[in-house]
Amino acid sequence: MVMRIASWLAGAAALALAGSASAADSIKIGFVSTFSGPTAVIGNDMRNSFELALDHLGRKMGGKPVEVIYEDDQQKPDVGKQKTEKLVQSDKVDFIVGYIWSNVLLASLKSAVDSKTFLISANAGPSQLAGELCSPYVFSTSWQNDQTPQAMGLYMNQKGIKSVFLIGPNYAAGKDMLAGVKSTFKGQVLGEEYTVWPSQLDFSAELTKARNSKAEAIFVFYPGAAGVQFLNQYVQAGLKNQIPLYTAFTIDELSLPLQKENALGVPGAQEWVNDLPNEQNKRFVADYRKKYPNLRPSFYGAQSYDAAHLINSAVVAVGGDLTKKDAMKAEMEKVNFKSVRGSFKYGNNHIPIQNFYLQDVVKDADGQLSLKTVATIVENDQDRFHGKCPMK
């Protein structure tokens, strides 16, 4: 009995020691993304890429081991907020990364910012974050939501399209996306439909209206599985031969295996495509495919990979002393790492000023469908909300 208690005490003491040791000597990163439900493939791709980045960094930053706590937001704003609070208050993480969904990020933002924990958005880019809600502690390795559809609007102008019908989901990002395309597209917007997000998966009523509007083109934003469903229904309705489709975040490496031939010839805009020819990107894509056979990285993954390197640059700059928040912020503002999208700069609101490319779906050498960069639509594009951000 005495022995038992003694060993239990020894065990408890060892645990306590281990706990305190790791708290002082490791870099703690919280990662909030969607790991359950139909959009878990996106979260998995982000986690895979983040893990790959840590492998490339020797799983250390500034000489200290890195500990990552992954949390599932279930694609729900309330859950995301709760997980963010848990990471900040009880795990006391040094950085929070992730966030696919704009509504989840907007709900979680205050908890992170109030505690002065650095938050790196690896995807979501709501307009509020670029404008009035910008913060010295928040950085983005993605874009502001409007930027990608703005690029698509410019491309539609180039194609000489005179009228468009817009369809998107009724949540923060959906509204940004449709506003973005309207801000650059010079033709007529013949209709604008919002669908219930994320539950509505049948778009027959919207497609019927689009056809009857006699618009020359349809623009949609449907990330994740909804993009597969939309494209299925668009093709089944025979619209592919009638009204060309222009997209933002609807066709990517994760949805393509399900969209298959339906996606051939449907253009999209993106700040990263798997075939961008810089060295950092070649290494990222090749090693990803080696580490995760049968999978291909998407832009979600590329942005997460960059987020790890952004954090690393800050930790290295302060020699691992994470109390020097101002110095870390100043270092991150310099973008002192090699991004897989090529070089970019940060605006005053910590949103990248970067190029956007036109991507198309093609059959690659081994007969598989993949995405290919066709052209640069816009260079060094800055979001249109940075003026509203009080940071200078």
Next chain:
Amino acid sequence: MLLLVEQILNGLQFGLLLFLLAAGLTLVFGIMDLVNLAHGSLYMMGAYFAATFAAWTGSFLLGALLALGATLVLGIVLEVTALRHLYGRDHLDHVLATFGLILFFNEAVRLIWGPAGLALPLPSWLSVPVEILPGVYYPAYRLAIIVVALAVALLLYLGVMRTRIGMLIRAGASNREMIGALGINIKLLYTLVFGLGAVLAGLAGLMQAPILTVQIGMGENILILAFVIIVIGGIGSIRGAFMAAIFVGMIDTLGRAFLPDLLRQVLNSAAASTAAPALSSMLIYLLMALVLVVRPEGLFPANRR
């Protein structure tokens, strides 16, 4: 006008699909007094089976037929091994146990097929639009759903109204204790009814699969609508489920189609665009609330005492 025709077809197609799901649910609820939340899982399994068998056999129709057989077997196995032990217990026990089954099926699918989901591609003769009226094109596959679902509804009607088993099912829906007392093999009847419900759910799932994707949890949102339908139609009533499913399908689709334009007459465009989807998804629940207030037993109750 042509727009209205097309949207009515959209609503009809959605409603008929909901009917297939609700028919099984209402039979199981009405006859066996079992609240089966896992009905949506059978819908999901039908879709997964169809995608798998279609990939194996290379034929959409063969894959669909095999999937129906597999769902029937799965339904019977599920009834015999798990649900049989729940009869006569409290509804809360049913909810807990069948909610557990939802989690079980979701994780099982994740283990077997992976988290990414599957595609069920259509044969080319179904993936083209057909001209139903001059100038009105409609997807052939959605028309096929309407035809198949109407045929199934007719078969169900004949089966339930004109056959001996159907008579037993109707008797079971009106008074369960009595048919047991009359010496009917109630165990066998229950297994049969549950198997039938499973096949109907599987059929709905596999027909919906090419329109949507085959993915984990695909049955959960639509199950809520199925429950709304059986409440509106009257629990245990196939006719009620049919009428209510068509109502709900029409209200949902026509609401989505025309409400934004109506709202734009009174609100500014941005506010209308945002409010309309929220409001149109509420309409169904408003209808349910209204039915519960005016006729709590449903519009077409099964047991008229």
